[in-house]
Amino acid sequence: MKTIHEQSVIVITSKIVALAEKRTAIIENRETKVKLIHRESEYAIPTKYAWLTIKDGMVMASAGIDESNANGKLILLPRGSFKTAHTIRKQLQEKYRVKDLGVLITDSRTISLRAGVAGVALGYAGFRGIKDYRGTPDIFGRKFHFSRTDVADSLATSAVLTMGEGKEQTPIAIITKAPIVFSNRIRRNELSISIEDDMYRPLFEKLPKIRERKKVNK
Numbered sequence: 229m230k231t232i233h234e235q236s237v238i239v240i241t242s243k244i245v246a247l248a249e250k251r252t253a254i255i256e257n258r259e260t261k262v263k264l265i266h267r268e269s270e271y272a273i274p275t276k277y278a279w280l281t282i283k284d285g286m287v288m289a290s291a292g293i294d295e296s297n298a299n300g301k302l303i304l305l306p307r308g309s310f311k312t313a314h315t316i317r318k319q320l321q322e323k324y325r326v327k328d329l330g331v332l333i334t335d336s337r338t339i340s341l342r343a344g345v346a347g348v349a350l351g352y353a354g355f356r357g358i359k360d361y362r363g364t365p366d367i368f369g370r371k372f373h374f375s376r377t378d379v380a381d382s383l384a385t386s387a388v389l390t391m392g393e394g395k396e397q398t399p400i401a402i403i404t405k406a407p408i409v410f411s412n413r414i415r416r417n418e419l420s421i422s423i424e425d426d427m428y429r430p431l432f433e434k435l436p437k438i439r440e441r442k443k444v445n446k
Contacts, residue, residue, distance in 0.1 A: 229324075232320060232324040232326055232402070233326070233404060234326050234329075235328045235405070235406075236326070236329060236402055236403065237329075237330035237331070237332055237355065237383060237402070237403040237404075237406060237408070238317075238320065238330070238331050238332070238401075239334055239383070239384070239387035239391070239400065239401040239402070240334070240399065241334055241388075242292075242305055242306055242309065242334060242350050243297070244399045245306040245333055246306050247303065251303065251304040251305070251306060251307065252301045252302060252303055253301065253302040254301060255300060255301065255302055260302075261293065262279075264293055264302065265279045265281060265290050265291045268281075268291035268292070269291045270282050272291070283305070284305075285417070285420045286337075286348070288335075288337055289338065291305070292305040296393075305350065309333040309351025309352075310351035310416050311351070312351060313331040313352050313353040314331075317329055317354050328354070328410040329354050329410070330352065330353065330355040330408070330410060331352060331353050331354055332351075332352045332383055332384060332403075333350045333351045333352065334349060334384040335350050336388055345388075346385045347385040347389070348384050348385075349383070349384045349419075352414065353414060355379070355380075356379060356411050356414065356418070357378070357379050357414060357418050358376055358378060358379055358418050358419055360376050361375040361376060362374065362375065362376065378419060380419060381419070387401040387403060
């Protein structure tokens with residue numbers, strides 16, 4: 229990149245971050261992948277199509293382990309996407325002498341009862357990941373009680389659409405003029421909600437109980 233303008237968001241696919249961290253494994257057999265899924269997940273249950281897992285507070289298939297465009301390898305998710313985003317942001321700020329700059333590391337996710345994939349934020353730095361409307365009035369003066377906008381995942385979805393899923397070979401995108409709030413400090417868990425507070429929980433209460441798996445320090 230020759231230049232980066234103020235109030236830009238640099239979007240980086242998680243795959244190249246993982247490759248830089250050497251977060252790969254050789255596919256020896258099916259059991260190899262299953263062991264990795266268990267190691268990488270906090271929760272894991274098998275389904276007809278893939279392992280349904282929870283990792284880093286997000287629901288995903290197979291702990292985010294990817295075989296596409298991997299040339300016979302398994303590519304795991306980055307170790308710490310928030311920390312990596314913060315480091316990259318500081319480096320870019322120094323190199324390009326910009327103040328208001330965001331960095332976003334993305335992946336792709338399926339959405340329940342929807343075909344196809346959309347982008348999701350694994351980690352970010354430099355901007356607020358959520359916009360809170362609670363307590364503010366709508367156009368008729370009625371106050372919002374629950375409404376919040378998931379800024380980070382919305383940005384990720386728009387960028388992943390541009391970067392593509394196939395042969396595009398576009399691992400980086402730049403978002404400009406986004407209606408977001410830049411900030412040097414973010415709350416890492418601002419997008420997270422507990423399973424007890426999840427409005428979709430009743431849909432899954434009849435599923436078999438899943439046992440918690442201890443996180444592995446890597």
